[in-house]
Every structure is written in structure tokens, then in C-alpha cells.
Amino acid sequence: MTIIDGKAFALKLREKIAGAVRDIKSSCNIQPALAVVLVGEDPASQVYVRNKGIATEKAGMRSIEHKLAADASEDDVVSLVKKLNADEEVDGILVQLPLPDHISSERVINEIHPDKDVDGLTEANAGRLILGKTGLVPCTPQGSVMLAKSVRDNLSGLNAVVVGRSILVGKPLAMLLLAENCTVTMAHSRTKNLDEVCREADILCAAVGRPRMVEGRWVKEGATVIDVGINRIEEDGKTRLIGDVDFDSAKERAGAITPVPGGVGPMTIACLLRNTVIAAARRRGLGAVEV
Numbered sequence: 001m002t003i004i005d006g007k008a009f010a011l012k013l014r015e016k017i018a019g020a021v022r023d024i025k026s027s028c029n030i031q032p033a034l035a036v037v038l039v040g041e042d043p044a045s046q047v048y049v050r051n052k053g054i055a056t057e058k059a060g061m062r063s064i065e066h067k068l069a070a071d072a073s074e075d076d077v078v079s080l081v082k083k084l085n086a087d088e089e090v091d092g093i094l095v096q097l098p099l100p101d102h103i104s105s106e107r108v109i110n111e112i113h114p115d116k117d118v119d120g121l122t123e124a125n126a127g128r129l130i131l132g133k134t135g136l137v138p139c140t141p142q143g144s145v146m147l148a149k150s151v152r153d154n155l156s157g158l159n160a161v162v163v164g165r166s167i168l169v170g171k172p173l174a175m176l177l178l179a180e181n182c183t184v185t186m187a188h189s190r191t192k193n194l195d196e197v198c199r200e201a202d203i204l205c206a207a208v209g210r211p212r213m214v215e216g217r218w219v220k221e222g223a224t225v226i227d228v229g230i231n232r233i234e235e236d237g238k239t240r241l242i243g244d245v246d247f248d249s250a251k252e253r254a255g256a257i258t259p260v261p262g263g264v265g266p267m268t269i270a271c272l273l274r275n276t277v278i279a280a281a282r283r284r285g286l287g288a289v290e291v
């Protein structure tokens with residue numbers, strides 16, 4: 001049984017990205033730039049945005065942070081996004097989610113120019129993903145597939161079950177697995193006999209946001225289990241971070257499994273950096289980057 005070390009994988013990927021950035025700088029004198037927009041003071045979002053800024057700079061890219069007050073209007077956020085779209089120096093734009101309730105994330109996200117949409121969440125990039133066209137792919141699903149491929153060099157023909165159908169993870173993850181020639185089942189809260197459906201999976205991905213929902217007895221012997229859940233719970237008087245999979249029982253049956261923390265989570269930021277270099281190279285006509 002392999003515990004998939006997402007932290008180590010992400011670090012290696014980040015080193016490769018830093019190498020690609022160095023190449024772009026030395027050959028074209030261009031420093032790719034990522035602009036991150038944070039609205040309000042959600043503590044977890046503040047941490048993620050800070051970590052994204054640090055990771056961006058460590059990779060040799062420019063990080064631009066825009067922080068708006070929690071009571072900023074939807075139009076304020078849209079105006080900022082439009083300004084960043086028009087800024088030639090900005091290669092990637094990311095609006096940290098969730099946004100405050102009075103702001104429509106759908107509207108704001110879709111204002112991002114698709115070629116700068118490093119989260120891959122605009123309708124244009126979702127459409128490109130479904131149509132198999134070149135675009136920018138959502139980071140957490142991309143990272144999940146990379147981790148699955150790190151233990152199974154060929155996913156072709158395998159049964160993949162994705163539990164969860166969110167726009168951020170479940171739907172794009174199903175599309176990426178389909179692109180790897182998996183036979184994909186999308187399961188969700190209304191799926192009948194969910195345990196039986198999961199037991200058919202060679203690749204079992206949990207992205208439901210429910211702590212330890214996927215039990216060990218739902219896991220097929222030898223399956224690859226990708227746990228996308230990040231749930232903060234109180235246990236024994238302490239705050240703990242746990243996944244959507246019951247790790248202790250699932251690892252008894254899995255062939256490979258991602259832990260939480262240290263599994264898919266760190267891949268999110270690594271893939272964001274990857275998308276930023278890819279976006280910079282495409283926008284600036286530098287050709288394909290291998291990362």
C-alpha cells in the first residue's frame with residue numbers, strides 16, 4: 001500500500017515550474033505575473049492567498065495581491081477584474097473563493113478573460129475542457145489526476161468513480177478522467193447504493209465535503225483512492241483537518257491513497273503556478289512549456 005505524498009510531488013512540480021520560469025526570463029526577459037483578488041477577511045482564504053503569493057514568488061514569478069473590503073460591491077470586483085484583463089503585464093487572474101454572499105461568483109468569474117483564467121473556472125474554459133480543446137484546467141482536479149497517474153502509469157480502461165459534482169472539483173475531474181480514457185461514473189448525494197458504486201472503482205475520488213464519508217468497506221481491494229476533501233473538525237478538543245475518506249479503514253484495502261493533509265491540497269497551488277506559466281507562454285507567444 002502506497003501513501004501518495006502530494007506534498008513531495010507538488011514540491012517537485014514547483015521546482016520544474018521555477019525552471020520553466022527561469023528559461024522564459026533568460027530567453028525573453030519576461031517575468032510571468034499572477035494577480036490574486038481577495039474580497040473580505042475569511043481566515044482560511046487569507047491563508048490560501050498568502051500561500052499563493054509566497055509560492056508564486058518562490059517560483060520566480062511576480063505576485064500581485066488585491067484585497068477588497070468585505071462590503072465591496074459586485075461592481076467593484078468586476079471593475080477590478082476588467083482592469084486586470086486589460087493589464088498587459090498580468091498573465092493570470094484568480095479570484096479567491098468563496099466570495100461574500102452579496103456577490104455573484106458566477107458573474108465575477110466569467111468576467112475573467114479566459115486566457116488569464118488560471119483557475120480554469122470560466123464558462124469558456126469549462127466548455128473547452130468538455131470539448132477536448134486547449135484551455136486552462138481547474139487546479140485541484142488537475143492535481144488529483146497527476147497524483148493518480150503517479151501510482152498508475154496508465155489510467156486507460158480503468159473504472160473511475162467521482163463522488164461529488166461541484167463545479168470546482170467533481171465535474172472537471174470527471175472530464176479529465178474521461179480524457180485519460182477511464183470509464184467514469186459521477187456519483188453524488190442522490191446516488192443509490194453509493195457503497196456498491198464505489199466498490200466498482202479502480203480509481204475512487206471523493207470530493208463531497210463530508211468528513212470521512214467514504215468508508216473503508218466501500219473501497220475495492222487495491223484501488224487508488226484520491227481524497228479531495230478538506231474538512232476542519234473538532235476532535236479531542238483539537239481542530240483537525242480530515243478528508244472525505246475514512247483514511248484508517250480505507251488504507252487497509254486501497255493499493256494507494258492520498259492523505260489529508262499532504263495529499264491533493266498542496267497540488268492545488270502547484271497546478272495554479274503551472275497554469276500561470278502556461279498562460280504566460282501562450283499569451284506572449286512563447287510556444288508550449290513542458291511542466
Ligand SMILES: Nc1nc2c(c(=O)[nH]1)N[C@@H](CN(C=O)c1ccc(C(=O)N[C@@H](CCC(=O)O)C(=O)O)cc1)CN2
Binds near residue numbers: 095097140
Ligand atoms: N479561486 C479559488 N478558490 C478556492 C480554491 C481554488 O482552487 N481556487 N480552492 C480552495 C482553497 N485552496 C485554494 O484556494 C486551497 C485549499 C487547500 C490547500 C492545501 O494546500 N491544503 C493543505 C492543508 C493546508 C492546511 O493545513 O490548512 C493540504 O490539504 O495538505 C491549498 C489551497 C477553496 N477556494
Ligand SMILES: [Mg+2]
Binds near residue numbers: 208228229230231
Ligand atoms: Mg471540500
